[in-house]
Amino acid sequence: MIKIEFLTKKNILILFFVCFSVINTVCLAEANTRITDIRFWQSPEEAQIVLDLTKPPKVTEVNLIKDGSLNFNIKNCSFRPGRQRYPLQNPFLEVLTVQEADKDMSVNVNFKTPAGVQAKTYVLPANERKGDRIVIFLREPAAKQKQKRDAELAEVKQLKSENVKIVVIDPGHGGEDPGTSGNGIIEKNHVMAMGKLVKAYFDRDPRFKAVLTRDGDYIIPLDRRRQIAEHLGADAFVSLHINYNHTKSIRGTEVYYESPKGAVGEAERLVAEIENKVDFADSQIPSPIDPALSKKELIEKQAQTMYKSRFLAEKTEAKLAETIEGLPSRGVKRAGFKVLHSLAMPSILVEFGYVSNSADAAILKNNVNRSKLAQSIYAGVADFLLSEIKDGIDEDYIAYCVQADARKAAAEKAERLRKEKAAKQAKLKKAKTTATYKVKAGDTLSKIASVKGISLNSLLKANALSLNSVIKIGQVLKIPEK
Numbered sequence: 001m002i003k004i005e006f007l008t009k010k011n012i013l014i015l016f017f018v019c020f021s022v023i024n025t026v027c028l029a030e031a032n033t034r035i036t037d038i039r040f041w042q043s044p045e046e047a048q049i050v051l052d053l054t055k056p057p058k059v060t061e062v063n064l065i066k067d068g069s070l071n072f073n074i075k076n077c078s079f080r081p082g083r084q085r086y087p088l089q090n091p092f093l094e095v096l097t098v099q100e101a102d103k104d105m106s107v108n109v110n111f112k113t114p115a116g117v118q119a120k121t122y123v124l125p126a127n128e129r130k131g132d133r134i135v136i137f138l139r140e141p142a143a144k145q146k147q148k149r150d151a152e153l154a155e156v157k158q159l160k161s162e163n164v165k166i167v168v169i170d171p172g173h174g175g176e177d178p179g180t181s182g183n184g185i186i187e188k189n190h191v192m193a194m195g196k197l198v199k200a201y202f203d204r205d206p207r208f209k210a211v212l213t214r215d216g217d218y219i220i221p222l223d224r225r226r227q228i229a230e231h232l233g234a235d236a237f238v239s240l241h242i243n244y245n246h247t248k249s250i251r252g253t254e255v256y257y258e259s260p261k262g263a264v265g266e267a268e269r270l271v272a273e274i275e276n277k278v279d280f281a282d283s284q285i286p287s288p289i290d291p292a293l294s295k296k297e298l299i300e301k302q303a304q305t306m307y308k309s310r311f312l313a314e315k316t317e318a319k320l321a322e323t324i325e326g327l328p329s330r331g332v333k334r335a336g337f338k339v340l341h342s343l344a345m346p347s348i349l350v351e352f353g354y355v356s357n358s359a360d361a362a363i364l365k366n367n368v369n370r371s372k373l374a375q376s377i378y379a380g381v382a383d384f385l386l387s388e389i390k391d392g393i394d395e396d397y398i399a400y401c402v403q404a405d406a407r408k409a410a411a412e413k414a415e416r417l418r419k420e421k422a423a424k425q426a427k428l429k430k431a432k433t434t435a436t437y438k439v440k441a442g443d444t445l446s447k448i449a450s451v452k453g454i455s456l457n458s459l460l461k462a463n464a465l466s467l468n469s470v471i472k473i474g475q476v477l478k479i480p481e482k
């Protein structure tokens with residue numbers, strides 16, 4: 001999963017940021033990297049340019065050059081076509097030129113964006129799915145984004161005033177992140193098609209309005225998926241996925257909602273965020289979290305949302321389970337999926353089955369089955385939204401928090417005791433090594449050693465003396481540790 005985090009700063013139109021974490025580790029002249037592919041992804045709000053490489057690249061800083069274009073070099077790099085110019089002329093990118101520079105064996109990347117577009121460049125290390133990459137993220141101007149969101153919000157507000165329920169459907173993955181795949185199914189594509197079907201079922205019913213987090217093949221950060229729903233004040237959030245397991249016999253649908261462990265982690269993150277006085281107003285989408293919430297209130301709010309999420313999960317699972325004969329339900333489960341960490345609305349994640357299981361895959365590839373599954377998501381969510389569900393709290397979560405607090409307090413106490421003990425020992429050691437003795441009349445070195453319970457040798461050594469040394473009354477001797 002690619003981490004995308006856009007900085008926002010007032011009065012700065014274009015931001016550049018290159019992660020050099022990998023760069024310093026690869027400096028050998030023979031370790032040439034090669035650009036194997038250049039790919040483009042685009043969503044309504046942003047675009048990505050991905051340069052696939054054979055090895056971790058060594059990249060120079062991004063420079064703004066006179067004509068308003070941006071430029072960086074990849075050192076010790078080759079690009080087989082020599083030079084390639086991509087005149088894209090889209091809302092994010094006017095032109096991209098990738099060119100080998102013969103003289104210093106580097107490749108020059110030059111790109112020009114329309115005014116106001118924000119650009120950020122990352123070097124991403126290889127993972128089990130992808131090789132080394134340089135990714136350039138381009139986002140539309142902040143003012144334009146705000147304009148769009150405001151229009152969206154006004155429409156939703158109107159619908160809500162007419163008592164229409166808002167359901168946000170989140171087709172998982174997309175773009176650079178294909179999700180899982182197998183038996184002829186690529187998760188990102190399948191869940192996109194499913195998302196559109198589910199939305200169609202909701203939109204046919206005047207009591208509901210469904211909004212997709214993405215409607216094309218592009219990636220959206222996990223946080224932003226639920227932020228979209230939170231911003232719209234959605235009544236329910238449903239993330240769509242397909243599962244994979246190395247054990248090919250594992251199969252069936254699953255419906256997840258937030259786990260206590262995931263929620264505790266999120267509560268801690270939010271408290272840290274509030275304590276660090278993160279300026280929510282400055283972020284791309286305003287946070288629904290009231291910065292004045294105490295940790296206790298935050299946990300309570302989580303427990304209330306989770307309580308409802310459980311009903312949403314159960315009702316959806318009940319419909320899914322009876323949809324297709326031969327597609328078993330693995331039931332309702334809890335897990336700490338980042339996309340489910342919402343305080344604002346009940347949220348679930350649906351796994352439609354396992355691509356790794358050929359029977360599940362065959363069912364999922366069938367169009368009639370797809371429609372049936374989409375309809376059952378609609379039916380389950382609608383059942384939840386139209387039922388009278390009283391307020392309550394997730395008791396398991398509260399119990400978990402109490403235990404977690406006790407565990408944390410015990411760990412803190414143990415750590416405090418350990419530190420105290422270590423400090424005591426250090427003090428004792430220091431006292432021992434710095435112990436001194438003032439010579440009195442009648443003292444001899446061997447007498448002092450014997451009184452102090454140490455060997456004569458160690459006394460001599462500690463004071464750089466020999467057996468023939470003479471000591472004087474009033475002389476201060478160091479007394480070494482026993």
Ligand SMILES: [Zn+2]
Binds near residue numbers: 173240242
């Ligand atoms: Zn997935």
